[in-house]
Amino acid sequence: MNTLHAWIDASSGVAGDMLLGALLDAGAHLDAVRSAIETVIPESIHISTSTVHRAGLRALKAHVRPLTQQPPHRTARSIHALLHNSALAEPVRAQAIAVFARLAAAEAHVHDIPQENVHFHEIGALDSIADVVGVCAALHDLGIQSISAGDVALGSGHVRTAHGHLPVPAPAVAELARGWPVYAGGTGELTTPTGLALIRTLALTCEDLPPITPTAIGIGAGTRDTPNAPNITRVIIGQPTQNPSRPTEPCLLLEANIDDLDPRLWPGILSHLLHAGASDAWLTPILMKKGRPAHTLHTLCPPHLATGLKTIIFHETSTLGIRQTTVTKHPLERFITTVDLHGTTIDIKVATAAGRITQANPEFDQIAELARARGLPERTVLAEAVQTAADEGLMVGHLLPPEHRPGPSD
Structure with missing residues (x-):
């Protein structure tokens, strides 16, 4: 079965609406994106697209317009509830929850407050919820099964936020950049917290364009048109070109020992993990300390889905911790x-x-x-x-x- 890989080129920066525009330009259906957003925040957002030019290059601009003048400032807890209670397809829901969890963790660190109490301000507004859900829905609609991205341009100078006049990269962006290759790349804010959180959550790894046979290319536009520096995000989608000497796939194995869960719940939990994108999910009977019968839950998954699957495991089981191991899959x-x-x-x-x-x-x-x-x-x-x-x-x-x-x- 052939797979589709998406490589994100953020060498000119990335924002949620820019990545959404690139995926729509690559062939994602606008109706699928609209439908997904409506299940989370009904009658709150209007999305349209138009062809524009940035530094002389054609690009697609995704216009994400709130239908209310005063979108509420939501907490991480309320956004999680919105997504969890929505009718999103399971992989879309898990990815969107994981993106906002990463955003909440960055903001919590920056402001030194508990993660569940984070008020999102700009990134919690309706348009950013639409960006995150829209991007995850577009990836699902395109059938993307793995994602990677290149180095990210963050920008330089200063930017105005709800917290005042801040240096670029803004504190939340700098926190999200931990462990990912970044550089300035130009003047002004080139990358937003939403854009970088999407890459850090969904991308398997940071790499130059990997060996693929391209089938679609999408270019998403930012709002500004700056001369000699196209304000765009690109997505190149294609089928990976396997190296015959190394037909392997990197995977993560998530495991948890659980001895206090009603066994009637296990079939639904395994089904939920598989529908959320796990490559496999299974149970092993074990005998724990003090002679207690228990099960080990095993979940095999691509690295970019691990955060969302761990969220499901913590939410639906009684485990207090999850072991994570990097393994190599040798598929036929x-x-x-x-x-x-x-x-x-x-x-x-x-x-x-x-x-x-x-x-x-x-x-x-x-x-x-x-x-x-x-x-x-x-x-x-x-x-x-x-x-x-x-x-x-x-x-x-x-x-x-x-x-x-x-x-x-x-």
């Missing part, structure tokens, strides 16, 4: 093809090595649904699907049939 080349079974399309998950099939498994949820519809045992329908796939050459050890080879967009 894999994709999904289909076969027809009694007029129903069944997905076949295929894995290959050196052009030969190593796995060819029907999607069991579809098998179960077809079995119910036909009034047959699941094992009967499963055997029929396996045989149908074999009849089309999808058998372990066989060369992959040409008609089932993935195309460029699979």
